[in-house]
Amino acid sequence: MRVLTEDFLFERQKAHSAIYDDFIDRYGEDWNDEQEAEFRAAAQASVAEWKIKAADLLDKLYVPDPAAADTSE
Numbered sequence: 001m002r003v004l005t006e007d008f009l010f011e012r013q014k015a016h017s018a019i020y021d022d023f024i025d026r027y028g029e030d031w032n033d034e035q036e037a038e039f040r041a042a043a044q045a046s047v048a049e050w051k052i053k054a055a056d057l058l059d060k061l062y063v064p065d066p067a068a069a070d071t072s073e
Contacts, residue, residue, distance in 0.1 A: 001061055008057055012050045019046055 023031070023039045031039065 004057065004061065008054070012053075015046055015050065016043070019043055 019039070019042050023035070023042075027035045
């Protein structure tokens with residue numbers, strides 16, 4: 001479980017860094033208001049995407065597998 005969460009956090013950080021790096025490559029260090037708004041929208045979309053991925057990961061880690069359920073009575 002620890003490896004899964006560490007991998008998840010690493011991949012999430014890489015994704016967020018890639019957005020920032022892309023904007024630096026395109027616009028340099030000084031962004032105008034429109035570019036900053038574009039960056040914020042891209043970052044918010046990424047956060048929303050990763051929240052969904054986090055929920056899926058938590059489901060995999062903490063929801064019991066119905067196939068593994070004990071059916072004996």
